[in-house]
Amino acid sequence: MRKCQRQFYYRYLLASHNARDARRHEAFILKQVTNVEAWTGNLVHHCLDDLVVPALTARSSIDWLAAAEDTVKRMHRQYAFSRERKYRLSGIAKGAEPDYCALLVHEQGKDLSAHELAKVEATLRSAFSNLAGMTEFWQQISGHQNYRSEQRIRLKFEGESIEVKPDLMFTHSSHYPVIIDWKCFKSMGGSDAAAQLSLYAWAVVQTREWEKLDYSKMELLEVMPLSGEVKRHHFDEEQFIQVEDQLFEAVHGIRRVFGQGKHDEIDVSELVYANSPGSCAFCSFIEICKGASDAATPIEPVRNPKREQLQLFLPVS
Ligand code: SF4
Numbered sequence: 001m002r003k004c005q006r007q008f009y010y011r012y013l014l015a016s017h018n019a020r021d022a023r024r025h026e027a028f029i030l031k032q033v034t035n036v037e038a039w040t041g042n043l044v045h046h047c048l049d050d051l052v053v054p055a056l057t058a059r060s061s062i063d064w065l066a067a068a069e070d071t072v073k074r075m076h077r078q079y080a081f082s083r084e085r086k087y088r089l090s091g092i093a094k095g096a097e098p099d100y101c102a103l104l105v106h107e108q109g110k111d112l113s114a115h116e117l118a119k120v121e122a123t124l125r126s127a128f129s130n131l132a133g134m135t136e137f138w139q140q141i142s143g144h145q146n147y148r149s150e151q152r153i154r155l156k157f158e159g160e161s162i163e164v165k166p167d168l169m170f171t172h173s174s175h176y177p178v179i180i181d182w183k184c185f186k187s188m189g190g191s192d193a194a195a196q197l198s199l200y201a202w203a204v205v206q207t208r209e210w211e212k213l214d215y216s217k218m219e220l221l222e223v224m225p226l227s228g229e230v231k232r233h234h235f236d237e238e239q240f241i242q243v244e245d246q247l248f249e250a251v252h253g254i255r256r257v258f259g260q261g262k263h264d265e266i267d268v269s270e271l272v273y274a275n276s277p278g279s280c281a282f283c284s285f286i287e288i289c290k291g292a293s294d295a296a297t298p299i300e301p302v303r304n305p306k307r308e309q310l311q312l313f314l315p316v317s
Contacts, residue, residue: 004274005257010285013263024263026288032087032094032102033284036112039078039103040120041184044127044225045167047071048182052168053149056142064132068125074099075124079117082106104284123226127184130228137223137230141178146171153203157244158251166200176217177204183224193222194233195246201235202243215240 015027034042047067055062078101086092087102094100105112112120147170154163168180179200183193197220204210204218220233258266273289274280283289 003276003279004283005271006268006273006289007279007283007285008254009258009263009266009268009271010288013258013261013266023288027285029088029102030107030284030288032100033104033107034102035104035282036116036120037185039101040123041226043071043075043078043124044184045182046074047128048131048225049149049167053147056144056147056170059142062131064128068128071124071128072121075120079103079112083111104282107284127225131225134223134228134230141170141180144170144172144178153200153207155203155206157247160251162203162247164200164203166204169200169204172219176213176219177210178219178221179204180221180223183222184226193231197222197233198235198239198243199247202240205240 010027011031014024015031016024017028019025019028047070051062051067077099081087081097081099082101082103083106085106086097087094087100092100103112147168149168150165151169152163152165154161156162166179167182170178172178179197181193181197181200201215201218201220205213205215216234216236218235220235222231222233223229224231254261257271274283280286
């Protein structure tokens with residue numbers, strides 16, 4: 001919501017897979033659309049989710065070369081799926097299609113050049129090569145207990161349901177939780193890993209397992225496969241309160257703008273446009289967003305209609 005009220009509305013309130021309403025179904029398809037940078041990150045992420053927990057649990061090593069080859073093959077399959085715009089075919093369900101992918105570039109009727117595609121492949125190979133070289137990190141996180149990937153933690157806050165899914169979590173042999181966030185790309189305006197990890201920590205310390213924990217014992221790690229860096233983040237009582245303040249503001253901000261959150265009770269023309277050009281540059285809802293504004297209000301151009309070209313990848317060391 002911080003970025004754009006309209007995007008929040010399309011993504012979380014209007015989009016519906018089963019809706020007979022064509023506009024709601026269109027919003028659902030557009031919600032799946034992703035940019036090349038996020039796609040690249042998702043490919044690495046997906047592979048880590050599959051491999052890391054079984055390897056750490058079995059105390060075995062990971063064949064990073066094979067992981068890179070598998071991921072590059074998946075990348076080409078997903079690219080072909082998106083290029084043929086199969087995500088728009090009726091009967092296609094995201095969960096049932098292992099190669100499901102919907103890229104913004106194809107939604108815009110364009111394509112990646114051979115050079116751009118090769119760059120995605122090179123980025124993936126660099127990520128796995130970096131991961132293979134992070135010997136100290138893998139040693140540090142090996143030999144502990146209860147490794148879990150993307151475990152859902154559900155909580156109630158201010159009457160709302162909140163769900164978080166840390167990328168990787170385990171119990172350190174000295175009995176405290178370690179939370180890891182694979183950060184494969186930065187969102188606009190920089191990495192949001194600190195805030196994300198604090199939110200995970202806030203949720204974890206409220207679970208029965210960790211209710212008596214001294215917060216400062218918890219370990220929060222941001223791992224960046226595209227650069228091979230690991231960054232530690234701190235969490236204490238002050239951060240706990242900060243997370244609650246931010247959630248409080250977010251929940252009340254959403255209620256103020258969207259009331260009960262019923263899509264058909266919201267006047268889209270009253271929702272504010274994004275105030276940063278970067279938000280519209282990669283926004284898949286740009287077409288319906290313009291339509292909504294044309295239909296209901298004096299035309300206020302969507303920011304950055306030229307879709308300013310931003311840096312696609314983080315520098316790889
Ligand atoms: S196109 Fe821009 S203003 Fe419209 S929903 Fe997307 S980010 Fe918001």
